[in-house]
Each structure stands twice: as structure tokens, then as C-alpha cells.
Amino acid sequence: MAKSEETSSSSSLRPWQSYHTVYTNAKAGMDGVDKEKVQRVVYEMSKGSKYFENEERKEAYMKQKIENMRAQCAKLKATDISHYQRVADKRIVELEATRDLSRIWLHVDMDAFYAAVETLSNPSLKGRPMAVGSMSMISTANYEARKFGVRAAMPGFIACKLCPELVFVPTDFKKYTYYSDLTRKVYQEYDPNFTAASLDEAYLDITKVCKERSMTGEEVAEELRLNVYKATGLTCSAGVSPNRLLAKVCSDINKPNGQFVLPNDRAAIMTFISSLPIRKIGGIGKVTEHILKDVFEIKTCEDLLQKGSFLCALFSPSSADFFISVGLGLGGTDAPQVRSRKSMSNERTFSATKDEAFFYQKLEMLSADMEKGGLCGRTLTLKLKTASFEVRTRAVTLQSYIWSSKDILKHASKLLKPELPVSLRLIELDQNICSSSDNNEKAAEHNELEGNGYKDQINENTLVENWTKSSAFDPHVTETHSLEGKNQDHSRRIGFSDNETEPSSSNHEEPFIWLDNYKCLLCGVELPPSFVDERQEHSDFHLAEKLQEEEESGDSYKKFPLKHRMRQKESIVGQSKGKKKQKHSPSNDKHIPIDAFFTKTSQNS
Numbered sequence: 370m371a372k373s374e375e376t377s378s379s380s381s382l383r384p385w386q387s388y389h390t391v392y393t394n395a396k397a398g399m400d401g402v403d404k405e406k407v408q409r410v411v412y413e414m415s416k417g418s419k420y421f422e423n424e425e426r427k428e429a430y431m432k433q434k435i436e437n438m439r440a441q442c443a444k445l446k447a448t449d450i451s452h453y454q455r456v457a458d459k460r461i462v463e464l465e466a467t468r469d470l471s472r473i474w475l476h477v478d479m480d481a482f483y484a485a486v487e488t489l490s491n492p493s494l495k496g497r498p499m500a501v502g503s504m505s506m507i508s509t510a511n512y513e514a515r516k517f518g519v520r521a522a523m524p525g526f527i528a529c530k531l532c533p534e535l536v537f538v539p540t541d542f543k544k545y546t547y548y549s550d551l552t553r554k555v556y557q558e559y560d561p562n563f564t565a566a567s568l569d570e571a572y573l574d575i576t577k578v579c580k581e582r583s584m585t586g587e588e589v590a591e592e593l594r595l596n597v598y599k600a601t602g603l604t605c606s607a608g609v610s611p612n613r614l615l616a617k618v619c620s621d622i623n624k625p626n627g628q629f630v631l632p633n634d635r636a637a638i639m640t641f642i643s644s645l646p647i648r649k650i651g652g653i654g655k656v657t658e659h660i661l662k663d664v665f666e667i668k669t670c671e672d673l674l675q676k677g678s679f680l681c682a683l684f685s686p687s688s689a690d691f692f693i694s695v696g697l698g699l700g701g702t703d704a705p706q707v708r709s710r711k712s713m714s715n716e717r718t719f720s721a722t723k724d725e726a727f728f729y730q731k732l733e734m735l736s737a738d739m740e741k742g743g744l745c746g747r748t749l750t751l752k753l754k755t756a757s758f759e760v761r762t763r764a765v766t767l768q769s770y771i772w773s774s775k776d777i778l779k780h781a782s783k784l785l786k787p788e789l790p791v792s793l794r795l796i797e798l799d800q801n802i803c804s805s806s807d808n809n810e811k812a813a814e815h816n817e818l819e820g821n822g823y824k825d826q827i828n829e830n831t832l833v834e835n836w837t838k839s840s841a842f843d844p845h846v847t848e849t850h851s852l853e854g855k856n857q858d859h860s861r862r863i864g865f866s867d868n869e870t871e872p873s874s875s876n877h878e879e880p881f882i883w884l885d886n887y888k889c890l891l892c893g894v895e896l897p898p899s900f901v902d903e904r905q906e907h908s909d910f911h912l913a914e915k916l917q918e919e920e921e922s923g924d925s926y927k928k929f930p931l932k933h934r935m936r937q938k939e940s941i942v943g944q945s946k947g948k949k950k951q952k953h954s955p956s957n958d959k960h961i962p963i964d965a966f967f968t969k970t971s972q973n974s
């Protein structure tokens with residue numbers, strides 16, 4: 370558990386080895402990369418910057434948390450452990466009973482999406498290492514560039530250091546949306562109710578199509594990928610499994626242009642899970658991974674089951690449940706018997722329309738159905754699927770329980786109003802029964818929904834948030850860690866009066882930054898909710914910006930607005946590379962080059 374002396378002495382000789390950022394985490398196509406070289410370059414190029422200082426603060430925060438948790442673990446008596454073992458065993462049995470092997474889920478993810486689209490329009494890029502983005506931030510890199518350690522979310526100037534012949538292409542969202550729409554037309558043929566998780570990713574329930582066409586999941590995946598290629602000229606990868614959580618893991622296994630099928634068989638799932646590193650699971654990011662590894666020695670998903678008693682003792686019930694269900698290889702399937710009757714939901718699917726009177730009519734029908742269902746609850750969630758298959762979830766927790774269709778309609782209408790005008794193809798209402806002590810759990814559920822519309826894609830920040838509530842922490846650093854969680858949690862919540870309130874974990878002073886849960890309000894960068902780590906890093910950049918501003922306050926340099934200084938710096942970087950200044954899209958105009966945060970504070974680079 371504790372780091373050996375050997376490790377700590379080697380880390381003082383090679384400090385970059387303990388410097389982990391999102392840039393050093395491997396993506397598909399990066400298996401053969403010299404990780405230590407990448408770590409060293411990233412370390413050297415960021416050392417001394419505000420970003421680096423912030424990373425160090427985060428690291429210190431994490432270490433402190435790990436120490437606290439270890440101390441809590443050490444305090445557990447044998448009787449406590451056997452008590453929590455019984456709790457864990459019970460949950461394992463209960464969760465196992467929810468296993469549904471009747472569905473076939475397919476997760477599809479385009480290969481190096483933006484880069485592949487750019488290569489389609491400029492074939493001379495084929496075979497050359499290239500990245501989409503700028504000196505400040507890379508959106509993605511093709512597989513040739515990944516061999517050098519270049520990856521999404523990495524500042525371009527670091528990427529240049531890793532791969533000097535890297536070609537940069539500016540982002541063009543119109544193009545990506547166009548190709549994304551083409552892929553979605555294909556997906557619709559296999560599952561008209563598929564859910565798009567981002568421009569290049571979707572989940573399809575292919576149970577029906579497999580049955581109707583007497584095809585296996587593998588055959589459907591092959592055919593779908595071929596049809597995507599025919600429609601777009603682009604390749605994609607797919608994962609097939611009995612649930613969405615594992616389907617996503619599977620789609621990454623044979624990237625690019627490949628697929629992996631996990632059969633609907635418990636033994637096969639358990640074997641698959643037994644050696645699966647926890648980090649492969651959507652929702653387990655850097656922080657959670659470190660905590661699980663350093664406190665409990667949990668490395669694989671199977672370890673999560675072995676250490677169930679400790680997880681139940683130290684984490685909130687919803688987080689412990691998430692970990693145990695991952696250990697069992699469970700994930701969302703949406704079969705009715707899977708959900709316990711803690712909530713009821715009702716949905717209506719229709720052809721995409723902007724007709725607001727029609728939406729209110731649907732809400733009336735849904736509210737009436739809810740009343741007939743006879744449940745009363747305090748948390749009402751409105752889920753919308755837009756014409757372009759984006760899922761939005763808005764929720765309110767009330768001070769008192771409601772059950773009448775009139776009340777449900779009143780609150781649902783308040784949730785819908787700020788979304789208008791919008792073109793929708795689905796409206797869903799969900800009513801949860803919860804007591805005030807459930808608020809953390811509700812917040813977690815809400816975050817999961819905000820993430821992707823899927824409960825199995827829990828947000829890492831929520832897990833950490835839930836846990837930090839029970840221990841002492843440094844509020845300044847916590848801000849760093851929870852920024853995104855809070856933003857996700859409360860973006861778009863409406864300021865209600867009367868009997869309405871928000872979950873106890875809210876922090877009203879924190880401004881949200883993800884517009885439509887997708888686009889950074891501060892700089893226009895687009896990052897889908899599933900990029901948990903990247904979004905965390907991105908929030909941190911803005912935090913570093915704030916710190917930089919604070920430090921410079923009173924300085925004559927401050928007379929120039931920060932954004933201007935940054936633009937100046939970006940154009941200098943461009944000039945020094947002998948490049949033409951990029952044409953900025955409206956969102957690019959607002960873009961704050963991330964390299965600005967790498968300005969050395971003590972000495973100049």
C-alpha cells in the first residue's frame with residue numbers, strides 16, 4: 370500500500386515519473402509509445418507554470434485524501450470489517466439478481482473522428498502524423514501521430530515537441546456535424562431509438578434487429594460498420610455486449626476499424642472483467658483510479674468485488690453500488706425488471722418537431738400517466754432527446770412530495786421552458802422517491818444522467834465528491850476537483866421559489882461552464898460529457914487562468930486584458946513556426962490559448 374522507499378528515491382531522480390496528467394494516459398493506438406519519454410517532455414514543458422502548480426496542488430490534495438482514507442481503513446475493527454463484508458455480500462446478491470442477459474447492445478465509435486474527416490477532404494494528409502486543433506489545444510490526433518504520444522486534449526506546442534513533423538489542421542465543426550449526421554442515419558436503421566453520446570459515438574440496442582434478421586451481434590456490427598463506411602468513407606469500431614457499460618469498453622479493444630464481441634454469458638463476462646483494469650471503465654478516471662489503487666490495492670474490476678467490504682465501509686452507498694456492479698460486469702440494459710421500483714418514468718417518442726404546444730400536450734399526458742402510476746416523489750427529472758439525438762436531462766428536487774398530475778405538470782413545464790425553442794423527438798418524465806438523506810445519491814444519479822443519459826456512466830467527480838463529504842478537505846483544492854461535477858450538476862437548474870430546493874451538494878456560487886453540457890462557455894472548446902478527464906483538465910486550465918490573473922493583479926501588465934495577451938502569444942507561436950494565422954470560427958475568436966497557462970512563473974522558458 371505505502372510507496373516503497375525505492376520508488377520515492379527514483380521519483381526524486383526522475384520526477385516526471387510521478388507526474389501524471391491526462392496527456393500521459395494512453396488512448397487507442399498508443400500501446401507502443403515510450404511513456405516515460407512522453408511523461409518527461411510533458412513534465413519539462415509544464416514545470417514552473419501555473420498549470421503545473423495546480424497539478425501539484427491536486428496531487429497534494431489527492432495524497433491527503435488517500436492518507437485520510439488509509440487512516441479510516443486502519444480504524445476499522447475486525448467486527449466492522451465483517452459487518453461491511455455482510456453488507457457487500459448482500460449487495461452482490463441483490464445486484465447479481467438484476468443481471469439481464471437478454472439484450473444485445475452495440476457501442477460504435479468513429480476512428481480518429483475529426484482527423485479522419487479532415488483527411489477525407491485533404492487526402493494529402495494520409496499517412497502523415499497530423500492533429501486537429503491548434504498550438505493551444507489538440508482535439509484529436511490520427512493514429513500516425515499517436516505513435517509519438519500525441520493525443521487529444523494535449524496542448525499543441527507539447528505535441529510539436531513530441532513529434533516535430535506534426536501537421537496541424539484547424540477544427541471545422543460544421544464538417545464533423547455533417548459526417549456525424551450521415552453516421553446517425555445508418556444507426557437509425559438498426560435502432561431507431563439509438564442514443565448518441567457525442568458526435569462520433571452512439572449506443573444501439575440491436576436485440577430486435579438481431580432477432581428479426583436472424584443475425585448475431587457480430588454480424589450486425591460488421592454490417593453496420595460497412596454501411597457507415599459506405600455512407601461516409603470513414604471507419605469506425607464497435608463493441609457488442611449485453612450491456613452498455615461493457616459495450617463501450619469493447620469498442621475500444623480492436624481500434625481502429627475493428628470490433629469485439631462479448632457474448633451474453635455470465636462466465637464469459639466474469640472472465641473478461643477479471644483482468645480488466647479499472648481505468649477502462651467509463652467513470653473511473655485518474656483520481657478514482659489512484660484512490661482505489663493506493664488505498665485498497667484495487668487494480669482490476671475483479672478486485673472491486675474482493676474489496677467490497679472496504680468499499681461499502683468507506684464510500685457512499687451509491688458509489689459502493691457502482692463499484693460492485695462494475696466488479697460484476699453489470700451495466701445499463703434498460704430492461705424493465707432491472708430497475709427497482711424507486712422511480713417511475715414515462716416517455717413519448719415522436720418525429721422531430723419544434724411545436725411547443727405539442728410538447729406541453731405530451732407533458733400533460735405524461736403527468737397524467739404518472740398520477741395513475743400512484744407514486745409520490747420529490748425529484749422530478751425531464752429528459753429530452755433533440756432532433757440531433759443529443760440527450761438533455763433537467764431535474765428539480767422539491768421540498769415536499771408531489772403526486773398529482775397538476776403538480777407534476779407544473780414542475781415539468783418549468784423544467785421545459787428554458788429549453789425552448791428546441792426541436793425534439795423524445796420527452797421523458799421520471800419521478801424518484803427520495804428522502805432528504807438521499808440527496809447525495811440523487812445528485813450522483815443526476816450527474817450520471819447529465820453525463821450521457823445513462824446511469825452506468827457515472828461521473829468520476831461525483832464519486833469523489835460523495836466521498837469527500839465525509840472527510841476534512843482543503844476547500845481551495847476541492848474547488849479544483851469538483852468544478853466540473855458542480856457544473857454538470859447544476860447547469861440549467863432553474864431558480865425555483867416556494868417549496869423548491871436543490872440537492873444539498875450544490876454550490877450556488879460556482880458558475881457552470883459547459884453550455885448544453887458540451888461546449889465550454891469560457892472559450893468555446895467542445896468536449897463531450899464522456900471525456901471526464903479531459904473536461905477536468907480543461908476546467909483546470911481555466912482555474913489556472915484565474916490564478917494567473919490574481920497573481921498579476923496590480924501589475925502594469927494587467928492593463929492589457931488577459932485574452933488579448935493570450936492572443937498575442939498565440940500569434941507569436943504561429944509566427945515563429947512560420948505558419949499562417951489560422952482563420953478563426955466565431956467560437957475560436959473567444960478561444961483562450963491554453964499555452965498561456967504554461968507561462969513560467971519563476972523563470973522564463
Ligand code: DCP
Pocket residue numbers: 396397478479480481482483484507508509510521522569624625895896900903
Ligand atoms: N475530441 C475533442 N477533445 C478531446 C477529445 C475528443 O475535441 N479532448 C473530439 C475529437 C475527436 C472526437 O471528439 O475526433 C471523438 O473523440 P474520441 O475520443 O472518440 O477520439 P477519436 O475519434 O479522435 O479517436 P478514437 O476514437 O479512434 O480513439
Ligand code: MG
Pocket residue numbers: 478479480481482569
Ligand atoms: Mg472516436
